[in-house]
Amino acid sequence: MAYDFDLFVIGGGSGGIAAARRATEYGATVGIAEAGRLGGTCVNRGCVPKKLMVYASRFPESFEAATGYGWSAVDSTLDWSTLIKVVNDEVTRLNGIYQRMLDKAGVQLFRAYARFVDDHTLMVGEQKVTADKILVAVGGQPIKPDIPGIDHAITSDDVFHLPQQPQHLVVLGGGYIGCEFASVFHRLGSQVTQVIRADKILRGFDDELREQVQGDLIQQGVRLLTESKILSITKTEAGVDVCVRTQAGEEHVLADAVNLAATGRRPNLENLGLENTAVKVNQGAIATDAHSCTAADNIFAIGDCTDRINLTPVAIKEGRIFADAYFGGKPGTMNYTNVPSAVFTTPELGTVGLTEAEAIAQYGADDITVYRTRFRPMVYTLPDMPVKTLMKLVVQTSTDKVLGAHMVGDDAAEIIQGVAIAVKMGATKADFDATVAIHPTSAEEFVTLR
CATH class of the missing domain: 3.50.50.60 (FAD/NAD(P)-binding domain)
Structure with missing residues (x-):
């Protein structure tokens, strides 16, 4: 035919x-x-x-x-x-x-x-x-969750067409989309309240990275309501009333007519x-x-x-x-292992390979060694700003193979993109150690970890 x-x-x-x-x-x-x-x-x-x-x-x-x-x-x-x-x-x-x-x-x-x-x-x-x-x-x-009044909430698709900057934004969801917009709008000058069901943001990422980003967002001024649930959203003359069930009880948060539903796709x-x-x-x-x-x-x-x-x-x-x-007559399949990704909060998160928990579950705690460092990048020393970077390598002890590389800090996505090549190729911790550092940089920490 x-x-x-x-x-x-x-x-x-x-x-x-x-x-x-x-x-x-x-x-x-x-x-x-x-x-x-x-x-x-x-x-x-x-x-x-x-x-x-x-x-x-x-x-x-x-x-x-x-x-x-x-x-x-x-x-x-x-x-x-x-x-x-x-x-x-x-x-x-x-x-x-x-x-x-x-x-x-x-x-x-x-x-x-x-x-x-x-x-x-x-x-x-x-x-x-x-x-x-x-x-x-x-x-x-x-996805817009089934919450009374959810029609008063915008989604991540609508953010880029808001005629006015929200003065108070309520973000529903602790995934990467919700966290990115909570970070962005707070740093642009909006008051931000983020509501999540769990005790930590960014489920699925390495636990230490989750804790680092969460702590930094709270320190910067994002109000994070953990283990909480939005019960209803009501439009009022003063704005949008968001009724939230928190650990301390029921609470009403008044936003200026904008709520961001970032609960997945x-x-x-x-x-x-x-x-x-x-x-x-x-x-x-x-x-x-x-x-x-x-x-x-x-x-x-x-x-x-x-x-x-x-x-x-x-x-x-x-x-x-x-x-x-x-x-083209060139058979092939997609390899989904060691796909790098990033979360563009500030601080930024970059990751490739297995998390520490995944590595332990797969190989056992006795066969996993974790190398980590926390430090203040040089650019923040003179202004004496409390900005920290976290880097870690997850290594299989018996083979010395690097199973995962993770970072929270400036340019994390750019740095992890390069590190991902080594992880994808099966590099060992010895290969990282044998690589000469570029000094002074943050990225050099990945080849000097002890």
Whole structure:
């Protein structure tokens, strides 16, 4: 049977675009459907605009540190409207770059939603399209918990379009999204109350790193209500009344009409028509094998709509591996071990490999040695600021292999990105020790730990 396309991609995010472009390099005819802005969550509502706001939030600390070096004190205020404009202007610029990349590759872009009719047929807007292979790369969407009045809460998608800076922001959730925005808005000058169910933020990360970031956020002024639950959200003339059950009892927090629900994300599968195909869904995510293939042998899925690691670079790599395998004759599978990640709070968290607890569970406490250091970076000595950095290596004693590298502090993501190469290659503690340090730097501590 002749199809309109060799490959049709549903979703114009980073993963879908990477797969589409790579497939055209092998001569495939490719179409892609995206009703929204190109680039997906990362470019439009996630990594990029968030990181720009992180940068903005760190200038006050730089102003403060400068006085320790002889610079006069700076009396500076934030123009919220300027920040929001320049952030969104950059997002628009990146959208144009994605459009030009698709045009150059010869990918046909459909500005519409796509819905399955059957395993090979899609309704893209009002147009019926057929394809030999179909790749689902629709990403995820924020979850709003079932709380009375939750419609008065915004999500992380809405943050970058607030017309005014919130004076008091209530953040619901202790995951990386909630913690990043709690940190950003506090440092931009908003009062922040963060409500979490657990006793610590950032579940799943190394416990020492969690404690370090949590302690630093509290020290900076974020009000953290642990082991607490939002019972209701009520709009009032004075703002938004958030009723919270805390360890001390019921409490009402008045915010200025803005609450951020940062309680995770789920695959964006609504109205996709998967029921018209052989594709299986497992716990809300598309089920795939190691080759990104679903239960329908011509339909594939990558990125946040699956149940694997939900990170943009992972989706991009999955997309390229898929295209290489099915259009380039280069079989391969994604390796999900030792994937580095970061949390862009201030202080920043960077990590790769096993946490201390995971290493002990896998190899036993007797076969694990942990090397750690806490210190004040040199830049903060002259202004005498109480800023600390934490670094640690988790090592298997019997093999000397570095199983995990973790850091909280300035430039943690940049430093861990380099360290991740060594961990991915199976470097030993002796390999780290044999590496000559660059002095004076914070990063040198990773090769001088004793």
